[in-house]
Amino acid sequence: MQIFEVLADPVRRRILELLAPGEMASGEVVEVIGAEFGITQAAVSQHLKVLRESGFATVRAEAQRRLYSVDVAGLRAVDAWIGRFRNFWEPKLDALATEIARGKREPRNAPITKRGGKRARVR
């Protein structure tokens, strides 16, 4: 399953939120998710499997219990894709945008001459 499809399901996103503070046993996840979404243990277990196999969660055994934790691999991959668009709302990091930002800052430093307004850069 593709990483973006993994996050497409609200139950799986919620499970990741539950795991965020620290590891959690399958049973505890079943309780919370069961209460919130009204689905069975089997369904939750299948979601946990998806999270495991797609790099969003890891498990360790402790007796019969399975303790799940967040695996950053999947989340980082998603973040990396989004990151290619981040300069759209955070132009600071872009080289060109740095120049633009400097241009925008000029009016602040320049003495007020004749109401420059928007028509700077008249060639």
Next chain:
Amino acid sequence: MQIFEVLADPVRRRILELLAPGEMASGEVVEVIGAEFGITQAAVSQHLKVLRESGFATVRAEAQRRLYSVDVAGLRAVDAWIGRFRNFWEPKLDALATEIARGKREPRNAPITKRGGKRARVR
């Protein structure tokens, strides 16, 4: 459609990549996506509709053409959700991490004494 489901489709993700450099006519998108994925104009048009209605793209008309652009709303929303986990792989932003970062900056200002190298901060 939920924002994460929007990104779950590889065609829609690719369309957003195509729009990233700047606006693009529907027809151009159809050409590229059609070549890459082998789907029809109708299919692409429906994907564009999804992107529109979910806040990932905007359109403006120019004669019969529809020029699509990236809308950051959707992407920001996704980024915000991911952001809640970012401290897993970028602990810098954390309050505690800020202090650590300040500590790391010290050697830059401090005069070179005895080949500081990596072992500063020996308490």
Next chain:
DNA sequence: CACTAATATAAACAAATACTTATATTAAGA
């Protein structure tokens, strides 16, 4: 106005997937 170009929409269908119930696995405890 008839025709073409560019795009969107409708209807129908097939594949994917999130669920269910039922059962299997694995470990601890009497």
Next chain:
DNA sequence: TCTTAATATAAGTATTTGTTTATATTAGTG
């Protein structure tokens, strides 16, 4: 070893959704 606890897996089903073909819309052109 029998039983219980905790979790996973199997099989079946219904819903969702991405696609296609066919048609509708909207704007320019002869």
